[in-house]
């Protein structure tokens with residue numbers, strides 16, 4: 357509907373240009389908003405105010421002219437001018453009914469595929485493997501996964517890339533410690549990578565001899581010494597299986613096949629440096645190979661370098677990312693490369709994107725975007741820590757989520773068996789953690805608070821999951837197949853109209869999530885749908901209604917609500933429950 361209205365307005369602008377009311381050369385982006393106050397209409401635009409100046413007209417007069425110039429159509433029921441020159445539109449009821457019917461019968465709920473299907477490479481999760489995944493790894497995995505699901509739903513070809521850090525000096529220290537332990541002890545110690553890392557670090561700091569061995573092992577690893585490689589591979593395998601456990605528990609769709617580790621680019625790193633050299637971009641600075649980019653300056657106005665090779669010959673994070681861009685463009689044939697990485701790495705990505713274009717590693721058509729996110733904070737307003745003040749392992753965090761959800765359910769009087777309760781607790785616990793993250797604007801920090809995220813009230817997973825079971829339980833009682841109602845929609849009550857109008861916005865919302873990589877749009881929308889359903893359900897009798905036509909229509913509205921909640925949650929990577 358939004359698109360239809362947009363083209364009607366574009367036609368109105370063109371008509372006024374033809375009449376000479378508007379100069380032929382003006383071009384304007386038509387902005388349509390949803391008025392907060394629903395009584396104002398379904399859409400509003402500031403178009404007349406935007407064009408008043410070039411038209412040399414008073415905005416209200418121009419608004420009138422625009423309305424008069426809108427072509428004959430069946431979409432609009434009314435257009436009004438408000439305030440200094442806003443135009444409010446009301447959509448025709450028949451249109452709404454037609455859209456509603458389409459959403460009900462369509463398995464995609466009326467969500468249109470993207471106009472142009474692209475190959476989109478999404479870099480997300482991408483933890484360093486030296487340590488176990490911790491709370492800082494939550495956001496990339498959860499947000500990236502949801503955006504991947506949305507883009508796939510819109511018909512894009514999505515390639516997931518887990519750019520894990522499996523290389524670098526820390527691994528020398530870990531290998532040295534592995535060598536010291538006998539096989540049995542090693543197996544035990546590696547089951548907790550966090551303590552393993554700490555123990556290795558302790559040895560490293562204590563003993564110069566150990567530290568030297570660690571440094572030698574880095575060299576041996578990098579030169580491909582077989583024993584050393586084998587040991588390293590063993591460590592990486594264990595660390596990756598820890599990650600996989602976390603992904604499986606979180607319902608994050610990453611597998612071993614999506615892992616394209618930093619080490620996979622090793623052989624290409626000398627080529628990257630050589631190519632930069634041939635293009636005359638390299639400058640030697642204190643023995644290091646650097647590229648100075650004029651686009652990035654420090655506060656004294658000096659260009660900042662991107663270091664691609666250290667004086668000792670070692671390569672860096674940036675070098676690997678340059679190789680990865682080439683691979684994603686040339687081998688994976690990506691049209692768009694997306695990176696879901698902490699926003700503190702913003703400068704790094706701006707630099708490598710700029711450099712990749714300069715060096716011709718990224719063609720001008722290739723779209724490159726870093727989607728940063730804020731930090732997970734504790735209630736004290738500082739980055740979230742475990743009780744002992746250390747970083748919180750993700751595995752522990754998820755255990756706690758499930759435990760807390762179970763305790764909450766046990767307090768409630770439910771008819772669930774113990775087994776069902778355990779399952780519900782697991783889904784509610786994990787979904788609460790995910791939803792708390794997804795429902796916040798990704799660019800802000802957010803406060804990790806168990807009580808808020810597990811609450812059955814407000815914009816939370818428990819609230820939405822519960823709302824869903826409330827709708828579906830009605831179908832059990834009504835003994836109807838919610839997807840096979842053939843009676844037409846009839847809308848009379850204000851609350852059912854309100855719900856219906858929201859339900860047909862699903863298409864628009866899903867597309868906006870894809871455009872901005874902002875899953876919180878979808879969360880806010882689903883929350884609104886659940887709220888609108890609740891008002892409708894309280895005010896409008898469904899099963900008890902004596903008029904069969906109304907009863908059928910209301911059941912159908914409930915069915916579409918359930919379908920929308922379910923599909924929406926699934927795009928967020930959250931499963932629904934039949935009862936809770």
Ligand code: ARG
Pocket residue numbers: 479482483484519520521677680695697
């Ligand atoms: N391993 C990095 C870290 O933990 C994130 C990698 C992100 N992806 C990338 N292509 N640089 O900070």
